[in-house]
Amino acid sequence: MTLRQDIHSSGIPVPCLSCEARRRGVCGALEPDDLAQLAKTSSRHNIEPGVELIGDAEAVDCYSNVLSGVVKLTKSLSDGRQQIVGLQFAPDFLGRPFKMKSAINAEAATAVSLCSFPRAAIERMMKQSPEFVHRLLKQALNELDEAREWMVTLGRKTAPEKVASFLLMIARNIDSNVDPAAMSACFELPMTRADISDFLGITNETVSRQLTSLRMDGVIRIENNRRVTVDSMSRLERRCGGRGAIAV
Amino acid sequence: MTLRQDIHSSGIPVPCLSCEARRRGVCGALEPDDLAQLAKTSSRHNIEPGVELIGDAEAVDCYSNVLSGVVKLTKSLSDGRQQIVGLQFAPDFLGRPFKMKSAINAEAATAVSLCSFPRAAIERMMKQSPEFVHRLLKQALNELDEAREWMVTLGRKTAPEKVASFLLMIARNIDSNVDPAAMSACFELPMTRADISDFLGITNETVSRQLTSLRMDGVIRIENNRRVTVDSMSRLERRCGGRGAIAV
DNA sequence: CGCCACGTTGATAATGATCAAACCATGTGG
DNA sequence: CCACATGGTTTGATCATTATCAACGTGGCG
Structure with a gap:
């Protein structure tokens, strides 16, 4: 009623x-x-x-x-x-x-x-x-x-920076319950390596290599291809290349 | 009146x-x-x-x-x-x-x-x-x-294709009196080689090399660094990589 | 004249692509 | 249950494209 x-x-x-x-x-x-x-x-x-x-x-x-x-x-x-x-x-x-x-x-x-x-x-x-x-x-x-943000990534960032930027973007969009200032994040990648490579303008082999590189360096853990844990958001951020906007 | x-x-x-x-x-x-x-x-x-x-x-x-x-x-x-x-x-x-x-x-x-x-x-x-x-x-x-059109250019086109795509875009925007179907076009580049390279996500050296390559092949003429004549629009188009949209 | 910004050209190096093979999880049929 | 095929992924070796570094040209301008 x-x-x-x-x-x-x-x-x-x-x-x-x-x-x-x-x-x-x-x-x-x-x-x-x-x-x-x-x-x-x-x-x-x-x-x-x-x-x-x-x-x-x-x-x-x-x-x-x-x-x-x-x-x-x-x-x-x-x-x-x-x-x-x-x-x-x-x-x-x-x-x-x-x-x-x-x-x-x-x-x-x-x-x-x-x-x-x-x-x-x-x-x-x-x-x-x-x-x-x-x-x-x-x-x-x-x-x-x-x-336009991604145009910068496509045109001016290196492959390692591209992959790091991608992970950061996904972490911020997928899990809205994770607040931006969180130390770590865990989420499912919404797409295959091939898709990621089509997003970043590189090959899937390069995506794979950069992901393992991040894993070796202890920045992320890869549970089962799709599921990723970012242990240190700040370390991931530092791998995204210079800040998008020049600091004032 | x-x-x-x-x-x-x-x-x-x-x-x-x-x-x-x-x-x-x-x-x-x-x-x-x-x-x-x-x-x-x-x-x-x-x-x-x-x-x-x-x-x-x-x-x-x-x-x-x-x-x-x-x-x-x-x-x-x-x-x-x-x-x-x-x-x-x-x-x-x-x-x-x-x-x-x-x-x-x-x-x-x-x-x-x-x-x-x-x-x-x-x-x-x-x-x-x-x-x-x-x-x-x-x-x-x-x-x-x-x-989004440029994201494709930045992410998936080669340097020669990027430069050709750029010239085509400029030709279509600058000289609005040139109808799209025109055979040739002549115009002033609105920016320096460095600017063009920042637009295409490559170096100014590469821009320069690709321009001379187009000039050598008789696709364009370069009057005085800024002033460019496209002799054959269709040949330029053919150097832009695959058509943007898949034909129906 | 000589400086300066812009442009071209060349030699070399590095990044990422390509080709190829192995790997792994998953699902299928014998 | 296991053999096996499949799609996605990883890893390795090699190659190509483009960046980098450096020199030189060129045109405008004090």
Whole structure:
């Protein structure tokens, strides 16, 4: 009864109540009315690792919130060389407004759950809720910052620095319960060595070598290929190359 | 007479009348009233090459439209390694909404003219004009696409491919009067070899070698270090590595 | 004139790619 | 249960690309 009343008074659709996308994602911009309208057309999906979500040069007919898991965004050259140009974690918004065709490929790196909306529903929401567009802008600018951060890594860091930077980034994104100042962290890598190499612009052999090098030096422990423990975050940080921004 | 009436009825501020930012930039989103309001606080500046526009970790107190020239956005590691993470041409919007401090450095690569607005004016415009936010989103997404395109270049292309890709990008951006299908193009490089190397994640020596290699092969001519003529666009394209997107 | 910043060219070294083989965990069918 | 295939991973040997170091050219400018 209390529950029903809560729902009634707040007007927030039940599946949205505990959704991360409402707390930190784009849905946080929406009034209960808008949210209810959007929720009517939404659908949840559980995706297996490796499944392609958006094909390159494919028409985009839906947008999604990432609720859990990791999605990798890739671009490929015609001779097969591939580059991962972004990773999306919950509660990121997946999809490219204003473009009919996607120029990138989205694929589930881990098991992923999505909350998907038809294209038209998102477009309507963009028309009727300025705050929603505002949120989309914020997310786009964050992704832009991240992309540029990785451009520095791709263009100017050595292989050891690249791998260290990658581990640090994953540690900070995957395990949100680990606070940034923590001494150590333990987590599952969300992708294979080959994926990591496509992310860092190096070969999987080099990734492997750098990981064993970090292991030999006692910076990390590798439990079973995927599971990694960082014993000393500060030592890992020191291997990421110079600080991103020049100290003031 | 007809002209005066146009101006009067449209109510567009005089300096904005022939401004590229109104035709293709963010100001195109604004109604005459908004435009007039914004124009009151705007100021134009001519900047010399090499002048820093936004310092890393510096408070951002104004936003600008690029009216002419090229602005380079850079990020640096503390040991001096530098990466150019973006180039802005007219009529791009310069500045990072929602953040007090810039994480990147903006510097005039060529002579640049700007139309600048105080921070508060832009924030007000974002509140009162949803269409303006809409445009900012579009620009941010375009910059994101470009950044990701360059991630592929940085991570997966060889030095010769990088230099060819760079020339192609410049040819397409600088000389907007050259239609994309043109056979040849002639333009001024907007930056030094060192800048180009910071953009491509290679050394200036390598840039130089690849340029002479292209010159030897008759793909380009180098008039005087800065001035370049591409004799055959198609041959240049063929040296950029596989097509960005896999053909359908 | 000679300085200075930028650019080119050459010789050598190092980083990371490539090729190849072995390894390991996992799942499958005899 | 074990042989065996499979995909991902590790490790080693060798090679290629590109960085580094150094010298020289060139054009503008006090």
